[in-house]
Amino acid sequence: MASFDIVLRTQGSLHPGSSPTEFVSEYAGLIRSTDDETGVVTNVGRVAARRVHAERACDAGEWLYDVCDAHSAELHDLHGLVYEPDGYDFKAPLVRRFETTGCDLLVLDYVILSPKWRGLRLGLLAVRKLVDLIGGGCGFVVSELAPLLAEGYEALRVPATWLPPLPSDEVIRDATVRLRRYYRRMGFRRLGRTRYYALPLNQVTPTAEELLQPEL
Numbered sequence: 030m031a032s033f034d035i036v037l038r039t040q041g042s043l044h045p046g047s048s049p050t051e052f053v054s055e056y057a058g059l060i061r062s063t064d065d066e067t068g069v070v071t072n073v074g075r076v077a078a079r080r081v082h083a084e085r086a087c088d089a090g091e092w093l094y095d096v097c098d099a100h101s102a103e104l105h106d107l108h109g110l111v112y113e114p115d116g117y118d119f120k121a122p123l124v125r126r127f128e129t130t131g132c133d134l135l136v137l138d139y140v141i142l143s144p145k146w147r148g149l150r151l152g153l154l155a156v157r158k159l160v161d162l163i164g165g166g167c168g169f170v171v172s173e174l175a176p177l178l179a180e181g182y183e184a185l186r187v188p189a190t191w192l193p194p195l196p197s198d199e200v201i202r203d204a205t206v207r208l209r210r211y212y213r214r215m216g217f218r219r220l221g222r223t224r225y226y227a228l229p230l231n232q233v234t235p236t237a238e239e240l241l242q243p244e245l
Contacts, residue, residue, distance in 0.1 A: 030065045033151060035076065035158050049099040052086040055079050056163060060142065060155050074142040075187065076155050079104070080163060081134040087117040107136065107171060110223060119168055123220075127229035129168040135160070135230075137172035143191050153215055153240045160234065170228040171220070174212050176204040214240060 037058040042051055060074030081104065086096050093116070097108035111119055117132050118124075137159070140152045160170060176193075196204070209217075209226065216234055217226040228234070 031062045032065060033060065033062055033073075033154070035060055035155050035162075037076075037159070037162060049086075049091055049096045052082045052089070052091060052093075052096045053079055053100045053104065054082065054163075056159075058155075058159065060140075060146075060151060062146065073146040074140065074151060074155065075185065076140050076159060077138040078159060078163065079136045079138065080167065081136070083112070083117045083132040083134065084166070087132075093117050104136070107134070107225070110220065110225065111169065111171065111227075123169075123227075127169070127218075127227065127231075129229040129231050131166050131168040131230070133167040135164050135167040135170045137170055139177055139185075141177055141185070141187065141191065143188070144193075150240055153211065154237055156212075156215065157234065157237060157240060160228070160230065164230055167230050170217075170230065171225050172212075172217070173224050174205070174209045174217065174226045175224070176201060176208060 035058050037056050039054055039056045041054065042048075045051070056076075056078045058076040058078075059072050060076065062071045062073045063069070064071075079100075081093075081097065083093050083096075086093050093112060094108055094114070097104035097112075111123060111134065113120055119129065119132065123129070137156065140155055142151055156170075164170060176196075209219075212226060214235065215228060216232060217228045219225075220227050
């Protein structure tokens with residue numbers, strides 16, 4: 030038997046006002062397995078996320094557009110998708126649809142697992158714990174739910190044994206459908222016709238026990 034946990038790390042500058050990007054926190058994490066008999070710890074997966082601190086940016090008088098634009102092209106795009114152009118609040122249609130509160134945004138970049146440990150719902154459990162640990166005060170978790178292809182694994186320098194075979198377009202489509210259905214178990218819903226899915230954090234998310242229940 031084995032037990033699993035997640036270990037997160039982040040860092041931040043001690044020099045206030047150094048850059049608009051100080052209002053974006055980055056988190057990198059390991060999903061670990063500990064053998065209950067031997068105590069041997071094995072890294073079985075990785076996670077990464079970013080939090081946009083819209084409320085802190087507002088208090089500091091830093092335009093949220095500048096914060097996202099200075100950080101990355103993806104946050105620039107997400108700002109245009111979910112935030113009011115000249116403010117710090119989520120767009121009114123999103124607030125009405127999801128009945129969300131808060132103005133911070135948690136962006137789930139990826140969850141990857143060693144092939145040996147797939148099929149155990151460790152990915153959902155890791156996302157569930159990630160939200161518990163760093164999602165407080167956020168209105169949404171947003172993620173582009175798509176399979177990570179070989180070049181993505183290589184960019185992250187994961188072990189070679191984790192690399193997937195080169196899939197066909199049909200295999201990628203099927204994997205994308207399964208992945209999105211998988212994350213809908215936790216409450217993720219598509220943002221319009223975009224490639225992003227959102228989990229409003231004002232709702233009660235399924236417990237770890239519920240996520241482990243078989244699909245009906």
